[in-house]
Amino acid sequence: MLNRIISGVMIVGGALTMTMLYAAFAPEAALQRFFGEGAEGAALTIVAPNWGVLIAFMGALLIYGALHRPSRDLALVVAGASKVAFIALVLGQGDRYMQGLGAAVIVDSVMVVLFTAFLLFARKS
Numbered sequence: 714m715l716n717r718i719i720s721g722v723m724i725v726g727g728a729l730t731m732t733m734l735y736a737a738f739a740p741e742a743a744l745q746r747f748f749g750e751g752a753e754g755a756a757l758t759i760v761a762p763n764w765g766v767l768i769a770f771m772g773a774l775l776i777y778g779a780l781h782r783p784s785r786d787l788a789l790v791v792a793g794a795s796k797v798a799f800i801a802l803v804l805g806q807g808d809r810y811m812q813g814l815g816a817a818v819i820v821d822s823v824m825v826v827l828f829t830a831f832l833l834f835a836r837k838s
Contacts, residue, residue, distance in 0.1 A: 733772070
């Protein structure tokens with residue numbers, strides 16, 4: 714039962730995370746939407762699109778882990794660590810980016826809590 718629940722959470726969370734692929738195709742719009750700021754040069758043409766692709770890969774990893782049981786724990790740890798880093802970076806800026814990223818911080822925090830709970834409880838059962 715616990716495996717079915719976490720699989721569903723991972724698929725939904727992975728799909729939501731993959732929406733950041735948007736930044737690969739519309740980096741200027743993504744930066745404006747999430748940070749309220751623009752960029753130019755390499756930050757706009759290389760860094761922002763790469764950022765979107767890497768985040769989307771974390772989402773794909775979650776979906777893969779949901780469907781491939783032997784990879785599940787690794788997927789949860791890697792994607793969870795990525796989400797913790799993101800949350801820490803955003804919160805480290807105070808409320809500067811919370812208007813654009815607040816919902817992502819909340820959703821990612823919930824995912825991290827669920828991932829951690831699964832990893833802890835799955836070990837005991």
